[in-house]
Amino acid sequence: MKESLKERIRLWKRLYVNALENALNAIPNIEGVLLGYNTNIDAIKYLDKDDLEKRIEEIGKDKVFKVIENPSEKISSLEDLFGGILRSIKLGKAMEWFVESEEVRKYLREWEWDELRIGGQAGIMANLLGGVYGIPTIVHIPQNPKLQAELFADGPIYVPVFEGDELKLVHPKEAVADEEELIHYIYEFPKGFQVFDIQAPRENRFIANADDYNARVYMRKEFREGFEEIAKKVELAIISGLQVLKEHYPDGMTYRDVLDRVENHLNILNRYNVKTHFEFAYTANRRVREALIELLPKFTSVGLNEVELASIIEIIGDEELAKEVLEGHVFSVIDAMNILMDETGIERIHFHTYGYYLALTQYMGEEVRDALLFASLAAATKAMRGNLERIEQIRDALSVPTNERAMILEEELEKEFTEFENGIIDMTDRQLTFVPTKIVASPKSTVGIGDTISSSAFVSEFGMRKK
Numbered sequence: 001m002k003e004s005l006k007e008r009i010r011l012w013k014r015l016y017v018n019a020l021e022n023a024l025n026a027i028p029n030i031e032g033v034l035l036g037y038n039t040n041i042d043a044i045k046y047l048d049k050d051d052l053e054k055r056i057e058e059i060g061k062d063k064v065f066k067v068i069e070n071p072s073e074k075i076s077s078l079e080d081l082f083g084g085i086l087r088s089i090k091l092g093k094a095m096e097w098f099v100e101s102e103e104v105r106k107y108l109r110e111w112e113w114d115e116l117r118i119g120g121q122a123g124i125m126a127n128l129l130g131g132v133y134g135i136p137t138i139v140h141i142p143q144n145p146k147l148q149a150e151l152f153a154d155g156p157i158y159v160p161v162f163e164g165d166e167l168k169l170v171h172p173k174e175a176v177a178d179e180e181e182l183i184h185y186i187y188e189f190p191k192g193f194q195v196f197d198i199q200a201p202r203e204n205r206f207i208a209n210a211d212d213y214n215a216r217v218y219m220r221k222e223f224r225e226g227f228e229e230i231a232k233k234v235e236l237a238i239i240s241g242l243q244v245l246k247e248h249y250p251d252g253m254t255y256r257d258v259l260d261r262v263e264n265h266l267n268i269l270n271r272y273n274v275k276t277h278f279e280f281a282y283t284a285n286r287r288v289r290e291a292l293i294e295l296l297p298k299f300t301s302v303g304l305n306e307v308e309l310a311s312i313i314e315i316i317g318d319e320e321l322a323k324e325v326l327e328g329h330v331f332s333v334i335d336a337m338n339i340l341m342d343e344t345g346i347e348r349i350h351f352h353t354y355g356y357y358l359a360l361t362q363y364m365g366e367e368v369r370d371a372l373l374f375a376s377l378a379a380a381t382k383a384m385r386g387n388l389e390r391i392e393q394i395r396d397a398l399s400v401p402t403n404e405r406a407m408i409l410e411e412e413l414e415k416e417f418t419e420f421e422n423g424i425i426d427m428t429d430r431q432l433t434f435v436p437t438k439i440v441a442s443p444k445s446t447v448g449i450g451d452t453i454s455s456s457a458f459v460s461e462f463g464m465r466k467k
Helices: 002-029 049-059 061-069 078-091 102-111 121-132 221-231 255-271 286-298 306-316 319-326 330-344 366-385 391-399 405-416 449-466
Strands: 033-036 040-046 095-099 115-119 137-139 157-163 166-170 183-189 204-210 236-239 275-279 301-304 348-353 356-361 424-426 431-436
Touching (some): 002 449, 049 061, 078 102, 095 102, 115 121, 121 137, 121 449, 221 255, 236 255, 255 286, 275 286, 301 449, 306 348, 348 449, 356 366, 356 449, 366 424, 366 449, 405 431
Parallel strands (some): 033 236, 040 183, 275 301, 301 348
Antiparallel strands (some): 040 115, 157 166, 183 204, 348 356
């Protein structure tokens, strides 16, 4: 077994090196990507035990601890804020709660931050695809105040603006407006972080979302009126940010109003043969989740993790399978992916979890595996550095250890599927692809890693298949 494990490690090392070269050669082939809809400012603070305990004592430890066990999942008071942070630490889970109170928003600003970055799935992907990979990238921005515009990387990143009746594409730094700052306050903690008697089982983050625009999936006039013109300029589109939708809003708007507009955009993209990827994120509202699943057949591809896949399978009607997916059973995950493809007809499903990725595709090719490996390297680089600034830095991740525990899963897959070679399983009418990922022991930051994985895999696979 030890010898065979060494051989597997050597094999995956070779596959990783080849995948990186293939992806780097292919990425310049991509002529344009469209990203919608959520862009904001991420204000990141690395939690300090003493500071956190002092602030909680000032508010009242008992009141804060009550919130841990009975969360409202929104922030109307400082107890909600700190109760949410502690709940996230206790469970080791990423959480995002909306800040309803102006008093808390003022407190968050005064608490300050350690660093500012572009945020929102669309914003993070724009800086990666345009700023690092050099792919011409058009991104939707609900608002563009100076604080946010300056967080965009240099490179071929564009936002549409009207000059008279003419739609033009300019870098966000050339489109600054006196508009509201949309800030997401992100509180990061490492594995083992302890506050009072609560210890984090794994590294993660709590997000206090003080952003009224992305919470409604607001779309700018330029996107509403110029979308067809924008669609003509791209080959790929990645849609995200729909997970925040509510059934009803105080002004009478509903989630359907937004999704009707999204569907219209997808119809236009499909008309111009633009390949579309939907980055699924956990959607608390069941009715909104049902509507998003109904929209999936309009997409080429979807990216999700075990929580998101389980939440879909629950809607489709197999609660037992959903439970098994959440528990991390690889064969249950594969069953769920096949069910999702049967139900929606979607061409590509990319599943990412800690330690391995899977892709189920209605087409064959080593490009699928190479794209997943490239995505793993990009994610490891981001985890190591906190930020990815140049595409050459991805080479550094080749030295990060490949997850050996995933190789036990690989053995199980080999026993189950006879047509298994180098991570690729021929299922006759579909291809299942499995890769063990790189694991960074002490990540500098976890923000945006999922977006890095999904966007890197989607664009690099397209670039390699395009050759």
